[in-house]
Amino acid sequence: MLHSTAIVFTSFAYLGLLFAIAYYADKRADAGRSIIASPYIYSLSLAVYATAWTFYGSVGRAASDGVGFLPIYIGPTLMIALWWVVMRKILRISKQNRITSLADFIASRYGKSALLGGLVTVIAVIGILPYISLQLKAVSNSFTILVHYPEILMPTRVGEAPIREDTALWVAMILAAFTIVFGTRHLDAAEHHQGMVAAIAFESLVKLVAFLAVGAFVTFGIYDGFGDLFARAAAVPKLHAMMSPLEGVAGGYASWVWLTILSMMAIMFLPRQFQVAVIENVDEKHLNKAIWLFPVYMLAINVFVLPIAFGGLLRFPDGSVDADTFVLTLPMVEKHEWLALLVFIGGLSAATGMVIVETIALSTMVCNDLLMPVLLRLRSLRLNERRDLTRLLLGIRRSAIVLILLLGYLYFKLAGEAYALVSIGLISFAAVAQFAPSVLGGIFWKGGARLGALSGLTAGFAVWSYTLLLPALARSGWLPTHLLEQGPLGIELLRPLQLFGLSGLDQITHAMIWSMIANIGAYVAVSLSVSQSADEHRQASLFVDVFKQTGEVGGARFWRGTASVPDLYSLLARFLGVAAADAAFAEYASAKMLRWPDDPLVADAELVHYVEVQLAGAIGAASARVMVASVVKEEALTIGEVREILDEASQVVVYSHKLEQKSRELEAATAELREANDRLTELDRLKDDFISTVTHELRTPLTSIRAFTEILLDDPEVEVEQRKKFLGIITKEAERLTRLINQVLDLAKIESGKADWVESDVDMKEVISDTLAAMDQLLKEKDIDIQARLPEQVSVVTADLDRMIQVMLNLLSNAVKFCDSTNGWVEIALAERDGCLRIDVRDNGRGISPEDHEAIFSKFHQVGDTLIDKPHGSGLGLHISRQIVEHYGGRMWVESSLGSGARFSFTLPTGARA
Amino acid sequence: MSKKILIADDEPNIVAAVEFLLQRSGYEVHVARNGDEALKAVEDCNPDLVLLDVMMPLRSGYEVCKRIRERADWGHIKIIMLSAKGRDAEVSKGLSIGADLYVTKPFSTRDLIAKINGLLQRP
Amino acid sequence: MSDFASRGQRFVALCMLGLLLFNYPILALFNVPGTVFGVPVLYAYIFVVWAVLIALMAFVAESDR
Structure with a gap:
C-alpha cells in the first residue's frame, strides 16, 4: 500500500x-x-x-x-x-x-x-x-x-x-x-x-x-x-x-x-x-x-x-x-x-x-x-x-x-x-x-552580421509562434478555433497549420519548413546586404578564427584608450565581490610576475580586456562591455583599423609559419656552420703547423748560409781548400732554399686550384725514359742498379707532361736516396690494366713502417726523421706528387715494411680523364 | 786545459760551421748527430757546454736537456738550445727545462761565440 | 593539426553515413513485415545500424590512443 x-x-x-x-x-x-x-x-x-x-x-x-x-x-x-x-x-x-x-x-x-x-x-x-x-x-x-x-x-x-x-x-x-x-x-x-x-x-x-x-x-x-x-x-x-x-x-x-x-x-x-x-x-x-x-x-x-x-x-x-x-x-x-x-x-x-x-x-x-x-x-x-x-x-x-x-x-x-x-x-x-543559423553561421561564416542574426531570429520565431504556439493556444480554447480552420480574417492561405497552402505534413514538419526558410533566408540575405561595424567585424573574426589564435589576450589587440587600475578594480569588486576581484587581480599580476597589490599594474589594453572578460563571466559580454566602457575612456577603432589589425594578425600567422620554417633552416645552417667551423679550426691548426714547419725548413739552410758567410767575412785567412768547401756548402744550401720556396709556391698553386695544367697526350714510357736519362749522372755517382720493366706499348694518358716528369723524378730520387747505400738497386715497372696505367718504383732501402704509410704523403713529413742521416728534402715532394696523380683521377700509395724496402705505386686512368 | 764543447745537431752543414768556429776559438769540439748520440757523448767526454738542436732524430733536444739536468754530477754543464723554432712558447719551454740560453737559428756567429765565452767565463 | 583535420573528416563521413542509412529510400527497404529473431525487421535494422554507428564513432574518437 x-x-x-x-x-x-x-x-x-x-x-x-x-x-x-x-x-x-x-x-x-x-x-x-x-x-x-x-x-x-x-x-x-x-x-x-x-x-x-x-x-x-x-x-x-x-x-x-x-x-x-x-x-x-x-x-x-x-x-x-x-x-x-x-x-x-x-x-x-x-x-x-x-x-x-x-x-x-x-x-x-x-x-x-x-x-x-x-x-x-x-x-x-x-x-x-x-x-x-x-x-x-x-x-x-x-x-x-x-x-x-x-x-x-x-x-x-x-x-x-x-x-x-x-x-x-x-x-x-x-x-x-x-x-x-x-x-x-x-x-x-x-x-x-x-x-x-x-x-x-x-x-x-x-x-x-x-x-x-x-x-x-x-x-x-x-x-x-x-x-x-x-x-x-x-x-x-x-x-x-x-x-x-x-x-x-x-x-x-x-x-x-x-x-x-x-x-x-x-x-x-x-x-x-x-x-x-x-x-x-x-x-x-x-x-x-x-x-x-x-x-x-x-x-x-x-x-x-x-x-x-x-x-x-x-x-x-x-x-x-x-x-x-x-x-x-x-x-x-x-x-x-x-x-x-x-x-x-x-x-x-x-x-x-x-x-x-x-x-x-x-x-x-x-x-x-x-x-x-x-x-x-x-x-x-x-x-x-x-x-x-x-x-x-x-x-x-x-x-x-x-x-x-x-x-x-x-x-x-x-x-x-x-x-x-x-x-x-x-x-x-x-x-x-531557430538559434541554429545564427550560431552555426556565426562560427563558420565571418560575413554573418548582427542585423542578419536579428532578422533571422525574429522571422524564425515569428513563424514558430504563428504555426506552433498559436495553434496550441487555440486548441486549448484560449483563442478562437476558426483561426485555425479559416485563417485570420478568413484568408485561407494564412491558415497557421497549412501556411501558404502547404498541407499533408504533420504540424512540426510544417512549422520547421517555414520557420527555417524565413530564418535562414533573412539571416543570409540581410547579412549580405548590410556592412558590419568594427565591433562585429572583430568578434566575427575572434569566433571564426578561434583555432588560429593563441591565449586569452586575443581581444586586447582591439582596444585603445585610457583607464586606471583602481577604477577597474572597483568595477570588478562591485560585481564579483572584493575577494573574487582580489583573486582575479592577483592572478593577472602573477602571470606578469608581479604581486598584487604591492606592485603597480599598468592599466593597458590587456588589463582592460582581462577585467572585461572576468566581468563577462558574471554578467555576460554585452553588460560587461557597457560597464567597462563606463570606467575607461575608449577611443573607438574604425572599421579600417580593425581590418588592419586582422590583416596583421593573419599576416602574423603566415609569418609565424615562415618563421618556424626559417628557424628549422637556421638550425640546419647552424649545424653546417658548426661543422664548417670545426673544419676551419682544423684548417687553421694545419695552416699554423704548415707555417711553423715551413719556417723551420727555411731557417735551417739559412743558418748554414749565414754562418759560413760570416766565417768567410770575418776571417780572410781561411785556407783556400776550406774556403772552396764552405762556398760549396753555401751554394748547395741556397739551392735547397730555392727548391723549397718553389715547392711551397707550387703546392699553394695546386691546392688553390690555380696551377696551370698544360695537357697533352703523354706516353708514360717516354716519361720514365726521360726521367732516367735526367738522373743518369746521379745514378752513376751512387752506383745504383736500375731496372726498368716497360711493356712494348701503353695507352697514352691525357696529362701535363712536366708534372708527370716531376712525379717520376720525385719517386725516383726518393728511391735512390733511400736505397741500400752499398748494394742499392731500384726497379721500375709499368703496366696497363682495366683502363689504368700502373707505375711501381721499388727500392731495397730500409723501408717504412706501416704506421707511416699515410703520413709520408702529408706535408713536411720526412721519412728521414727515423733515420740517422737526415735527407735533404723539403718534405713536400711526395705530397705534391700525390696531389698531381689525384688531379688526374689516379691513386698513389706505398707498400713497405721496415727492413724490406719500399714500393711506391701510382695509377693513372688512360684515355679521357676519369 | 781547453774547455770541451759538444755540438748536437742533425744538420751536417750547421755542425761544420759551428765546429769550425769553436775550434778556431780554441775549444775542444765533439759532435753528435742525434739525441741518443748526444747523451752518449755527454757521458763519454763530459763536456763543459752542450749546443743542442731542438729538432733531432731519435731524441729531441728538449729530452736530452732534461736528461742532463736530471743527473746531479752533470750540474755544471752549460746548455745552449739551438732551434729554428723561434716562437716564445718554445723559448720559454727550453729555458724552463734547464737550458742556460736559447738561440734562434739563423744566428750571428759572433754573438754565439760571445755567449759561449760568457757562459764559460772566458773573456 | 593534420591528425585533427582527418579525424574531423572521419566524423563528418560517419554523420553522412548515418543520415543516409536513416533516411528514405534505404529506410523503406526495411519497412517491411516480418521479423528477425522475433523482432520486427524495421526495429532490428534501426537498432543494429545505430549500435554499429556508435561503435564506429567510439573507434574514431579513441583511435589514436
Whole structure:
C-alpha cells in the first residue's frame, strides 16, 4: 500500500540525497579536487537530454507511431558525430570569451549586441515554457496516478482541482526552491555549477536504471522476452500495422527526417544542453569519450521503449489508460508497488534534472542578457555607483527561476492538456532550432552580421509562434478555433497549420519548413546586404578564427584608450565581490610576475580586456562591455583599423609559419656552420703547423748560409781548400732554399686550384725514359742498379707532361736516396690494366713502417726523421706528387715494411680523364 | 786545459760551421748527430757546454736537456738550445727545462761565440 | 593539426553515413513485415545500424590512443 505521505517523503528524501551530492561536489570543487573533471561524469550530465519526455513520453509516442519516437535520439547521435568539428569550436570560443550562456554566445558573436542577447533570451524562455510545463505535467500526473494505487485512474482536467490539491503548482514551487538552492547559492565568475553537474549525472544514472528495470520487467517478467512480446502484438490486427509503421502515415518519411534534423539542433541549442555541454565543460578532451558514451546512453534508454509500448497496448486494449503513463501503470497493474515507486523516482529524476539545468541556464540569460543591460543603462538606478552588486545579481536570478517555473505552470494550465508529452516537447525543440543559423553561421561564416542574426531570429520565431504556439493556444480554447480552420480574417492561405497552402505534413514538419526558410533566408540575405561595424567585424573574426589564435589576450589587440587600475578594480569588486576581484587581480599580476597589490599594474589594453572578460563571466559580454566602457575612456577603432589589425594578425600567422620554417633552416645552417667551423679550426691548426714547419725548413739552410758567410767575412785567412768547401756548402744550401720556396709556391698553386695544367697526350714510357736519362749522372755517382720493366706499348694518358716528369723524378730520387747505400738497386715497372696505367718504383732501402704509410704523403713529413742521416728534402715532394696523380683521377700509395724496402705505386686512368 | 764543447745537431752543414768556429776559438769540439748520440757523448767526454738542436732524430733536444739536468754530477754543464723554432712558447719551454740560453737559428756567429765565452767565463 | 583535420573528416563521413542509412529510400527497404529473431525487421535494422554507428564513432574518437 502506497500512501501519499510515503510518496512525498520518498521524493523529498531523494531530493535531499541529490542536494547532498551537489553539496559534496561543491566542497570538493572549492578544495580544488573536482569530482566532475571526468569524461564519464560529463557524458552522464549530457544525458540531461533525456527528460520526462523520454521517460514517459517515448512510450506514448511509440504506442501510436511505432518507431516515430526514435529520431529524437538518432538525430543527436548523428549531430554528436559532428561535435568534433562543431562543439570543439564552440567550446574553444566559449572558454576564450568566458561565455555564460547561449544568449551570451550569440550576442557576443555579433558585436556584443545587447539587443540580440535580449531577443535570444526571450525566444529561449518562451520557447522552453512548453517543455517545462511538460515536466510539471509528467511529475504531477505520475504522482496523482501513484497516489491512487492500486487503482488505475487517469488524471484528467487537473486544472479544475482546488489550488491546495494542485500538484503541478506544488511541484513547480518545490523545484523552484530546489533550483535556487542548487544554482544560485553564490556567484561564480565562470558560471560553473559543479555540484549541480554531479547531481545531474547521478540523476541520469537513476533514470536509466529505473527505465531499464521496468523495461526488463515488462519484457521478461510479464512476457517471455522480445520474441514473445512482438509475436503477441503482431497477432492483434490493430498493432500489426505498427510493425512497418513508416508507410501510409501522413508525411511518414518527411516527418522522420525533419524530426531527425530538429533533434540535431536541439542537442546543440537547448539552453540546458548548451549549459552542460559548453558552460559546465571543464576539459575539451572530455568530448572524446562523450562522443560515443552519450549515444550509448541514448541507445540503452530506448531499447525497451517499444516492448513497454506494446506491452501496454496489449494490457490495456480498451484505450482507457493514457499511453504516456504505461511506464508507471504497467508495474502498478501487476501489483509491483516498489517497482512503481522506483519508476516514479526515475521520472522525478528525469524531470527535475531538466528543470534545474534549464531554469538555471534561462535565469542566467534573463539576468545577464535581458535585465542587466537594461538596468545598467537606466541612469536613475545609479547602479554604476553601487558598491556591491552581487546580491542584486543573485536576487534577479532567483526571481527569474521562480518566474520561469510559474510561467511553465501557467502554460501547463493553458495548453498542457491538449497535447501529448512528445508533442509539447517538440514545440520547444522547434523554438530552439531557430538559434541554429545564427550560431552555426556565426562560427563558420565571418560575413554573418548582427542585423542578419536579428532578422533571422525574429522571422524564425515569428513563424514558430504563428504555426506552433498559436495553434496550441487555440486548441486549448484560449483563442478562437476558426483561426485555425479559416485563417485570420478568413484568408485561407494564412491558415497557421497549412501556411501558404502547404498541407499533408504533420504540424512540426510544417512549422520547421517555414520557420527555417524565413530564418535562414533573412539571416543570409540581410547579412549580405548590410556592412558590419568594427565591433562585429572583430568578434566575427575572434569566433571564426578561434583555432588560429593563441591565449586569452586575443581581444586586447582591439582596444585603445585610457583607464586606471583602481577604477577597474572597483568595477570588478562591485560585481564579483572584493575577494573574487582580489583573486582575479592577483592572478593577472602573477602571470606578469608581479604581486598584487604591492606592485603597480599598468592599466593597458590587456588589463582592460582581462577585467572585461572576468566581468563577462558574471554578467555576460554585452553588460560587461557597457560597464567597462563606463570606467575607461575608449577611443573607438574604425572599421579600417580593425581590418588592419586582422590583416596583421593573419599576416602574423603566415609569418609565424615562415618563421618556424626559417628557424628549422637556421638550425640546419647552424649545424653546417658548426661543422664548417670545426673544419676551419682544423684548417687553421694545419695552416699554423704548415707555417711553423715551413719556417723551420727555411731557417735551417739559412743558418748554414749565414754562418759560413760570416766565417768567410770575418776571417780572410781561411785556407783556400776550406774556403772552396764552405762556398760549396753555401751554394748547395741556397739551392735547397730555392727548391723549397718553389715547392711551397707550387703546392699553394695546386691546392688553390690555380696551377696551370698544360695537357697533352703523354706516353708514360717516354716519361720514365726521360726521367732516367735526367738522373743518369746521379745514378752513376751512387752506383745504383736500375731496372726498368716497360711493356712494348701503353695507352697514352691525357696529362701535363712536366708534372708527370716531376712525379717520376720525385719517386725516383726518393728511391735512390733511400736505397741500400752499398748494394742499392731500384726497379721500375709499368703496366696497363682495366683502363689504368700502373707505375711501381721499388727500392731495397730500409723501408717504412706501416704506421707511416699515410703520413709520408702529408706535408713536411720526412721519412728521414727515423733515420740517422737526415735527407735533404723539403718534405713536400711526395705530397705534391700525390696531389698531381689525384688531379688526374689516379691513386698513389706505398707498400713497405721496415727492413724490406719500399714500393711506391701510382695509377693513372688512360684515355679521357676519369 | 781547453774547455770541451759538444755540438748536437742533425744538420751536417750547421755542425761544420759551428765546429769550425769553436775550434778556431780554441775549444775542444765533439759532435753528435742525434739525441741518443748526444747523451752518449755527454757521458763519454763530459763536456763543459752542450749546443743542442731542438729538432733531432731519435731524441729531441728538449729530452736530452732534461736528461742532463736530471743527473746531479752533470750540474755544471752549460746548455745552449739551438732551434729554428723561434716562437716564445718554445723559448720559454727550453729555458724552463734547464737550458742556460736559447738561440734562434739563423744566428750571428759572433754573438754565439760571445755567449759561449760568457757562459764559460772566458773573456 | 593534420591528425585533427582527418579525424574531423572521419566524423563528418560517419554523420553522412548515418543520415543516409536513416533516411528514405534505404529506410523503406526495411519497412517491411516480418521479423528477425522475433523482432520486427524495421526495429532490428534501426537498432543494429545505430549500435554499429556508435561503435564506429567510439573507434574514431579513441583511435589514436
